[in-house]
Amino acid sequence: EPEVTQTPSHQVTQMGQEVILRCVPISNHLYFYWYRQILGQKVEFLVSFYNNEISEKSEIFDDQFSVERPDGSNFTLKIRSTKLEDSAMYFCASSAEPLEQYFGPGTRLTVT
Amino acid sequence: AQSVAQPEDQVNVAEGNPLTVKCTYSVSGNPYLFWYVQYPNRGLQFLLKYITGDNLVKGSYGFEAEFNKSQTSFHLKKPSALVSDSALYFCAVRDGGFGNEKLTFGTGTRLTIIP
Numbered sequence: 001e002p003e004v005t006q007t008p009s010h011q012v013t014q015m016g017q018e019v020i021l022r023c024v025p026i027s028n029h030l031y032f033y034w035y036r037q038i039l040g041q042k043v044e045f046l047v048s049f050y051n052n053e054i055s056e057k058s059e060i061f062d063d064q065f066s067v068e069r070p071d072g073s074n075f076t077l078k079i080r081s082t083k084l085e086d087s088a089m090y091f092c093a094s095s096a097e098p099l100e101q102y103f104g105p106g107t108r109l110t111v112t
Numbered sequence: 113a114q115s116v117a118q119p120e121d122q123v124n125v126a127e128g129n130p131l132t133v134k135c136t137y138s139v140s141g142n143p144y145l146f147w148y149v150q151y152p153n154r155g156l157q158f159l160l161k162y163i164t165g166d167n168l169v170k171g172s173y174g175f176e177a178e179f180n181k182s183q184t185s186f187h188l189k190k191p192s193a194l195v196s197d198s199a200l201y202f203c204a205v206r207d208g209g210f211g212n213e214k215l216t217f218g219t220g221t222r223l224t225i226i227p
Contacts, residue, residue, distance in 0.1 A: 004155070006155075031213065033213070033214075035215075041219075042217050042218065042219045042220065043156070043202065043204075043215075043217040044217075045214035045215060045216065048213040048214060050213075055213060056212065056213055056214055058214065091155055091156065093156075098206075098213045099144065099161065099163065100146060100158045100161050101158070101215060102158060103148070103155040103156040103157070103158075104155050105153070105154055105155040106155050
């Protein structure tokens with residue numbers, strides 16, 4: 001069964017550094033998403049991406065964040081200058097239509 | 113605005129008994145409702161959805177959920193619990209209006225099945 005994959009599984013970075021989180025969505029899916037879950041809190045929407053552009057973003061997704069689909073398979077989330085409060089589990093998801101979304105296993109980002 | 117409430121942080125059920133995990137929602141338009149399950153060190157796995165049609169929807173692993181518009185609820189159920197059902201369960205809602213794709217999740221309910 002096709003799955004969303006994410007790399008790395010755990011990323012440790014220093015405050016102020018740039019990080020790129022990578023995702024490979026399910027191959028025939030057209031809609032892509034990033035969510036995050038701060039430890040002990042609920043899963044929060046960050047951004048959705050369709051047809052090579054952002055279709056929706058939350059107030060969390062400020063100028064420090066960007067997304068890109070650099071080729072036909074990868075979908076990336078970049079945080080330009082990480083803050084301590086960016087420490088969270090980041091989930092990528094994809095869907096064939098804007099209905100049920102299929103999630104990857106997540107990348108745990110730790111900012112020190 | 114859209115929101116989800118899962119009133120129980122923890123639900124304990126004896127193996128073989130029926131289980132219910134509660135969820136209520138709020139959206140301004142038509143609700144699209146989802147249940148996801150999360151096992152330790154895994155991502156969110158899709159269980160089932162309600163978009164339209166029959167109020168009782170069936171999903172993976174023998175789970176079902178009932179959409180109740182008047183009570184704005186979408187409770188997850190299973191007739192006979194298995195120990196392997198122990199996990200963290202999330203209810204999510206999306207406003208069915210065009211251009212809105214984000215899922216809003218509840219805080220999750222930890223389900224423990226006692227052998």
